[in-house]
Amino acid sequence: MxxxxxxxxxxxxxxxxxxxxxxxxxxxxxxxxxxxxxxxxxxxxxxxxxxxxxxxxxxxxxxxxxxxxxxxxxxxxxxxxxxxxxxxxxxxxxxxxxxxxxxxxxxxxSSFCGAAAALQLEYTLPSIAQSVVITRMAGRTPVPERESIRSFAQHQTTMVLFLSAGLLGQLSLELQAGGYPPDTPAVIVYKATWEEEKKVICTVDSLEEAAAREGIKKTALIIVGRILEKKNYERSKLYDPSFDTEYRKSKDGQKEMRKEH
Known part of the structure; x- marks a missing residue:
């Protein structure tokens, strides 16, 4: 076995x-x-x-x-x-x-879960992002054109990039070409959850510079998106006192037709 x-x-x-x-x-x-x-x-x-x-x-x-x-x-x-x-x-x-x-x-x-824990981060903040794109830059292993960084960047949601730490200059250009503003928050997480873990806060346009400054060339995840700001998001409806669920009635008498499971 x-x-x-x-x-x-x-x-x-x-x-x-x-x-x-x-x-x-x-x-x-x-x-x-x-x-x-x-x-x-x-x-x-x-x-x-x-x-x-x-x-x-x-x-x-x-x-x-x-x-x-x-x-x-x-x-x-x-x-x-x-x-x-x-x-x-x-x-x-x-x-x-x-x-x-x-x-x-x-x-x-997965390391993308370990990285979120290290950053005390939620990838899916209401009104900011409800999807996570997990992908990589094309290298010796190609990536289908329909899954290019530029294509995914058009969604403006949370993106987690594996196997791309050695291609940050190109990655930065592709993210911006797809629609991420240059000042979009980004973070490079080196060896998430290891003793030698590093968290390098930067922006989409400064990824390459930030990695060079810290000597990071591999074994790192890159996270991109406004969720890194941890602000201007809506409160979860699931725990809102005015929201009905299958297990709890609203506290103030207001009822919502939608149910969360």
Whole structure:
């Protein structure tokens, strides 16, 4: 059996209870060494074999999984954050299907959630933004034209950018070309929830300068949007005393037809 486990954003306490149990019980662990905090594996079995996938190809990863399966061992494929985001797990699962090897996915806390927690931030403030665009700049891995930064920027909602810390000059231009004003608030979060975490507040037009000043070139998320100002938003209707819900009647007798669940 193979378990794809989300290791969380960095803080070893932010792996799920189930994920931690699978790691501690594993006979073989293949972890993304360039991104996963090794402290997550601190309580693994002494006889557990550990492989760093940063130095491996997909074929080499699959060879380890296949050998473990033949020996009746349990394998944990440990990915950073949540494996469903930029985890390249589909190609692994397809290969395991072809080999007849069973697998299961254990979700994790994504770094975009860890970054929001570090900033004490809500991505979806009423009247400011009710959507979050999670995307990346095109690099060696291309991005479909319909998903370009410029296209998404037209929505003027909250944007979280992965894998783009080395392309901030171009990112800044694309965000502005799509419609974000130059003074739109932005923040670069380096290694969210790790001990060495950095939060660099800036604007869309100063992203590259801010990262250069702090020496940030990789392992960082970029967040863009007016939600970073934390002001001029509407109060949530769900907790408004004049708003009816399925569980609570309005306090002042005024009734709303709409219900929140």
């Amino acid at each position: 193979v378990y794809f486990v989300g290791a969380g954003p960095g803080d070893p306490d932010l792996i799920t209870v189930k994920g931690k149990r699978k790691v501690d019980e594993a006979d073989v662990i293949i972890y993304a060494g360039s991104l996963v905090n090794p402290q997550v594996m601190a309580d693994r079995k002494k006889e557990c074999q550990v492989f760093n996938s940063a130095y491996m190809t997909l074929e080499e990863v699959l060879d380890v999984m296949k050998k473990a399966e033949e020996e009746g061992k349990t394998t944990v494929r440990l990915h950073t954050g949540d494996p469903c985001l930029y985890g390249a797990i589909q190609e692994q699962m397809d290969a395991l299907d072809a080999l007849g090897i069973s697998y299961e996915v254990c979700p994790g806390v």
